[in-house]
Amino acid sequence: MKSDKIIAVRVNKTIYREGDRCVKVFRESFSKSQIFSEALNHVKIEEAGVTVPKIIEVTKTDGRWSIISEYIKxxxxxxxxxxxxxxxxxxxxxxxxxxxxxxxxxxxxxxxxxxxxxxxxxxxxxxxxxxxxxxxxxxxxxxxxxxxxxxxxxxxxxxxxxxxxxxxxxxxxxxxxxxxxxxxxxxxxxxxxxxxxxxxxxxxxxxxxxxxxxxxxxxxxxxxxxxxxxxxxxxxxxxxxxxxxxxxx
Ligand SMILES: Nc1ncnc2c1ncn2[C@@H]1O[C@H](COP(=O)(O)OP(=O)(O)OP(=O)(O)O)[C@@H](O)[C@H]1O
Ligand SMILES: [Mg+2]
The missing domain is CATH 3.90.1200.10 (Aminoglycoside phosphotransferase (APH), C-terminal lobe)
Structure with a gap:
């Protein structure tokens, strides 16, 4: 994760840009269900016709879950x-x-x-x-x-x-x-x-x-x-x- 691409740092999350993707990385303290629940809510809203950054994938790297969405410039x-x-x-x-x-x-x-x-x-x-x-x-x-x-x-x-x-x-x-x-x-x-x-x-x-x-x-x-x-x-x-x-x- 390159620091020049960091968009926001929270106590327990970091949001950064990777090309045309936005990666929201969660600390280990987040449960698997919290991550999938956030992603699922987001996708339900996407399907309800609200303009949201589209979710691309949910993934795990080095023990940390990330939700990846399209990057909005x-x-x-x-x-x-x-x-x-x-x-x-x-x-x-x-x-x-x-x-x-x-x-x-x-x-x-x-x-x-x-x-x-x-x-x-x-x-x-x-x-x-x-x-x-x-x-x-x-x-x-x-x-x-x-x-x-x-x-x-x-x-x-x-x-x-x-x-x-x-x-x-x-x-x-x-x-x-x-x-x-x-x-x-x-x-x-x-x-x-x-x-x-x-x-x-x-x-x-x-x-x-x-x-x-x-x-x-x-x-x-x-x-x-x-x-x-x-x-x-x-x-x-x-x-x-x-x-x-x-x-x-
Ligand atoms: N898809 C995106 N494209 C561009 N910038 C984004 C995108 N998603 C998030 N950001 C930037 O990252 C910041 C933080 O992201 P987000 O609001 O999802 O997390 P958060 O504020 O940490 O969550 P919470 O409000 O639950 O603490 C946003 O305020 C925005 O500046
Ligand atoms: Mg926010």
């Missing part, structure tokens, strides 16, 4: 936002528009978002045990939907090719459910990075474009925040607990 929306902060609103509008388009599509083969959220809430550590039951009640009471939800719809997962065609990548968290929950997750991701203005502006744009109400999205906030607690990030914990604490017992 261009930039991420995150990078474009950094380079061009004056057009932040336009970039956020693009994000909200793309997300709304994806939510219009269906893919019955994906896992249920409600079930995923419920499972993650069961794994979350909460101070008040009554809170979990209340969260399950709220979750049960929200009507289910069948929208494709990305689960991590943030600017670094939007690839803008040189010909301006847009590809969406990074689908391990994809599920079928209510697009408003997916929007709540995006709002939370902006807020978690201290980007409160962007979070608010994104939410306004999402509601404007999708026709969903802010109430619809905010209703999911304590639920997606509680689910995210299952990741056990010490850095995020206090913030997430504050989002969950708004729930009346």
């Amino acid at each position: 261009g930039s991420t929306l995150e990078r474009l936002m950094e380079l061009d902060p004056e057009n932040k609103t336009e970039h956020l509008r693009t994000l909200a528009r793309l997300q709304t388009e994806i939510h219009k599509k269906v893919c019955p083969a994906l896992p249920s978002l409600k079930e995923k959220i419920s499972r993650k809430i069961s794994m979350a550590e909460l101070y008040d045990p009554r809170l979990k039951n209340r969260l399950y009640e709220i979750l049960d009471g929200i009507p289910d939907k069948n929208n494709i939800c990305h689960g991590d719809f943030i600017p670094s997962n939007i690839l803008v090719a040189e010909n301006e065609k847009i590809y969406i990548t990074d689908w391990p968290h994809a599920a079928r459910g209510d697009g408003a929950a997916d929007a709540a997750e995006t709002f939370l991701r902006f807020a978690l990075t201290g980007n409160k203005d962007a979070a608010r502006e994104y939410l306004e744009l999402f509601c404007d474009i999708s026709g969903r109400s802010e109430k619809d999205v905010r209703m999911w906030l304590p639920l997606v925040a509680a689910a995210r607690l299952a990741n056990n990030s010490a850095k995020e914990r206090e913030f997430l607990l504050r989002q969950v604490d708004v729930v009346d017992l």
Whole structure:
């Protein structure tokens, strides 16, 4: 792996370019099922007609699994936002528009978002045990939907090719459910990075474009925040607990 071809380095993953292929190499800590689940979700989305970098193969080298996809020459929306902060609103509008388009599509083969959220809430550590039951009640009471939800719809997962065609990548968290929950997750991701203005502006744009109400999205906030607690990030914990604490017992 040549360092000049490295695109991104995460704690437990490295993404690099190899000619016209993009190689996402996972650390040994990832189970085989996690790798195949990410690749399978991605392929299901590809087959549902969403523009994604096509998966080429899943392979193992020196004990590490890799998912290989077509390399998209261009930039991420995150990078474009950094380079061009004056057009932040336009970039956020693009994000909200793309997300709304994806939510219009269906893919019955994906896992249920409600079930995923419920499972993650069961794994979350909460101070008040009554809170979990209340969260399950709220979750049960929200009507289910069948929208494709990305689960991590943030600017670094939007690839803008040189010909301006847009590809969406990074689908391990994809599920079928209510697009408003997916929007709540995006709002939370902006807020978690201290980007409160962007979070608010994104939410306004999402509601404007999708026709969903802010109430619809905010209703999911304590639920997606509680689910995210299952990741056990010490850095995020206090913030997430504050989002969950708004729930009346
Ligand atoms: N097919 C591709 N072509 C070009 N660049 C890519 C491609 N896939 C990923 N990238 C680049 O690599 C970065 C990281 O890839 P990806 O989002 O799949 O992994 P990740 O962010 O580590 O996953 P996670 O969000 O689950 O931590 C992207 O933000 C993008 O810059
Ligand atoms: Mg990513």
